[in-house]
Amino acid sequence: MKKKDLEFYTKRALTWLMVISISAIFIFAMVVWDTGVKTGNEAKIIAKINNRPVYWSKDSDFVRIYQNTLRQYKEYGYEISDELSRYLMNQALNRVALDQLMYDYALKNKIRIADEEIIAKIRQYFYKDGVFDEEAFRRFKYSENAKTKKQYEEQEQKEITSSYLKYDLLGFAPVTSSELFERLLNKNRKKRVMILYYNAEKDLENYRFSENELQEYFRRNITRYQKIKVSYFSADDQKEAETIYSRLKKNPAEFNNLLAGDSENSFTGTISAAGPDRELALQAFAAQSNSILSPVKSGQTWRIARVESAAAIPDFNELKTSVEIDYVNESSRIIIEKLKAEKKDMMSSILSHPQANALFSQYGGKNNFELYSTGFFSYFEKEIFSGKTKVAFADREFISKVFQVPAGGRSGIIELENGLALAAVLEEKIPDQQKFQPDQEEIQQTLKELKTEKTERLSMAFSSFMLDNGRIKSYINKYFGQQ
Numbered sequence: 001m002k003k004k005d006l007e008f009y010t011k012r013a014l015t016w017l018m019v020i021s022i023s024a025i026f027i028f029a030m031v032v033w034d035t036g037v038k039t040g041n042e043a044k045i046i047a048k049i050n051n052r053p054v055y056w057s058k059d060s061d062f063v064r065i066y067q068n069t070l071r072q073y074k075e076y077g078y079e080i081s082d083e084l085s086r087y088l089m090n091q092a093l094n095r096v097a098l099d100q101l102m103y104d105y106a107l108k109n110k111i112r113i114a115d116e117e118i119i120a121k122i123r124q125y126f127y128k129d130g131v132f133d134e135e136a137f138r139r140f141k142y143s144e145n146a147k148t149k150k151q152y153e154e155q156e157q158k159e160i161t162s163s164y165l166k167y168d169l170l171g172f173a174p175v176t177s178s179e180l181f182e183r184l185l186n187k188n189r190k191k192r193v194m195i196l197y198y199n200a201e202k203d204l205e206n207y208r209f210s211e212n213e214l215q216e217y218f219r220r221n222i223t224r225y226q227k228i229k230v231s232y233f234s235a236d237d238q239k240e241a242e243t244i245y246s247r248l249k250k251n252p253a254e255f256n257n258l259l260a261g262d263s264e265n266s267f268t269g270t271i272s273a274a275g276p277d278r279e280l281a282l283q284a285f286a287a288q289s290n291s292i293l294s295p296v297k298s299g300q301t302w303r304i305a306r307v308e309s310a311a312a313i314p315d316f317n318e319l320k321t322s323v324e325i326d327y328v329n330e331s332s333r334i335i336i337e338k339l340k341a342e343k344k345d346m347m348s349s350i351l352s353h354p355q356a357n358a359l360f361s362q363y364g365g366k367n368n369f370e371l372y373s374t375g376f377f378s379y380f381e382k383e384i385f386s387g388k389t390k391v392a393f394a395d396r397e398f399i400s401k402v403f404q405v406p407a408g409g410r411s412g413i414i415e416l417e418n419g420l421a422l423a424a425v426l427e428e429k430i431p432d433q434q435k436f437q438p439d440q441e442e443i444q445q446t447l448k449e450l451k452t453e454k455t456e457r458l459s460m461a462f463s464s465f466m467l468d469n470g471r472i473k474s475y476i477n478k479y480f481g482q483q
Contacts, residue, residue, distance in 0.1 A: 047093060049100045054093065061099070066092035175450045183446050184438050185431055190376040192427040193402055195386075196360045197393065198347065198420040200339045202368040207335055209327060217327045218316050224326070225314040227270040228284045231255075232305035233262035234298075241295035241302035248292045248304065255292060255306050265301070268308070277303075285311050340420055347413050347420055356410055357424050376429060379403045380449075393419065 044056040054062050069088050074080060127133070218225070235241035248255055259266050271277040271284070280296045284307050287293060295302040316323070328335070350359045364371025372386035377399075384394040393416050405411050407428035414421040438446075 047097070049097050052100060054096055062092050062096045065095055175447055175454065179450060180443070180447055183450055184442065185433065185436060187378050187380050187442075187446060188429070188431045188436070188438070190378045190429045191402065191407075191425050192376045193374050194357065194360055194424045194426055195372040195374070195391065195394075196347075196350070196363060196422045197370045197372065197416075198340070198343050199368045199370055199418070200336045200343075200420075201418045203339045204328070204332060204335055207328070207339070209324060214320065214323050214327060215316060218319070218323050221326070222314070223273045223282060223285055225272070225274070225319050225322070226281075226285060226311045227272045227314075228281060228311040229268075229270050229308040230280070230284050230293075230305045231259055231268040231308055232266065232280070232303045233259050234265040234301040234303055235295065236301060238295065238297070238302055241304055244304055245292070245295050252290070252292055252306075255304075258304075280305055336418055340415075343420060344413060347422055351410060351413065351422060356422075360422070360424060373426075376427070393417075393421065 045053040046056055046062070047054045054060065056063060066089055069092065070080065070085070073084070073088070078084065235244055244258065248258075259268075271281045273281045273285070275281070277296075277298070280293065280298070280303060283293050283296065284305065287307050289307055289310055291307045293305045293307065295304050297303075350356055350363065353359055360371060363369045372389075372391050374384050374386050374391065377384050379399060381399070384391040384399070398414060398416070398421065401411055401414055402423045402425070405423065405425045407425050409425055411421075411423040411425075414423065
């Protein structure tokens with residue numbers, strides 16, 4: 001297929017490109033933010049969009065969206081911190097701003113949704129238990145309360161119009177014929193490669209540390225391996241726990257009675273900083289025997305504890321295996337980088353060797369080097385296979401580097417998160433532009449892919465503008481501080 005065969009896309013694409021460009025320029029140019037707080041009984045204004053105020057009032061879209069989202073977060077069990085509240089306010093304001101900008105654009109360009117569609121949307125509010133309440137809807141439709149009816153219709157007109165513009169106008173991503181042709185060519189340009197991969201994670205499994213390294217780590221983290229004997233009982237809330245703690249400071253002997261009276265939730269035994277009672281254990285390590293510890297929250301209750309005996313000093317030799325496991329887990333990233341550095345010189349010597357491809361085979365399967373020979377794949381493949389085995393480390397960045405190498409060439413050392421790789425391009429298929437003729441199914445599929453990619457980029461660009469606008473954030477922070 002030649003470029004002229006795709007010209008039928010160009011006219012449509014350019015038309016939509018013009019529409020979107022004009023609308024985008026208008027929308028961004030019209031974003032005028034201002035803020036202030038009214039006094040007295042008037043609602044607070046937290047921002048202005050095209051000179052239209054956004055209020056903090058129970059009837060405003062901003063508060064409705066914010067409170068609905070807040071309720072959903074609470075239902076999912078989130079703890080509503082100040083930071084999360086600010087974030088949700090920010091999101092609500094972004095949504096209100098975007099809807100208003102879209103609707104203003106629609107009004108200016110006389111874009112209006114048919115009354116029938118508005119009525120159909122309003123009808124949704126008159127269903128009870130899946131049954132439409134015709135009488136209630138009729139009363140609303142012919143009500144003398146014109147204000148209520150008008151408010152409903154205006155709100156639905158705004159929401160549907162904004163949605164239409166966001167998902168149908170701005171969501172339409174034009175694709176030019178040259179872009180489509182280029183993508184089709186590249187999808188049919190394929191390579192077959194041989195990869196030598198050094199797997200540092202496998203070397204990590206056999207890595208052994210010196211005795212001095214382990215002992216030093218043990219000394220630095222001694223509290224992790226210490227255990228201490230305590231007794232504790234629980235209180236339902238912090239206020240109750242603090243009251244009991246105050247009494248015990250005056251009369252420590254009362255502790256035994258309280259411990260016995262809470263048989264279901266009381267405990268006497270050893271705890272450590274490596275377990276679920278870390279905070280309690282650390283406090284106990286710093287206290288003397290028979291000391292009453294200040295209340296510590298655990299789950300939904302508060303624990304009041306007493307130190308029964310001093311912490312025992314752990315024996316390194318008894319815990320050596322555990323210490324080594326902990327050290328590996330905490331130091332794995334450092335060790336992997338160290339192992340990779342050690343193998344780089346070896347891989348460089350392979351790369352510079354005139355018979356490098358032959359050395360690939362010699363090293364493959366030895367010293368945690370793995371060898372892969374792939375089938376033909378394109379730059380746009382999501383996965384690379386060696387036979388029926390997926391080449392797990394071959395991500396988009398790796399494929400990009402491989403596709404920069406011509407047939408018969410070799411890549412440099414490619415840094416991976418958990419290893420290193422060298423790639424030799426064995427063969428390359430490049431379609432002839434003059435004879436290239438993809439079928440209609442491939443054309444439509446590729447067009448769909450390009451549209452999706454462009455839509456996502458457009459959406460992200462617009463969202464980034466809304467989310468990253470420093471003035472919006474300052475309004476949220478300023479208002480939140482006054483709430």
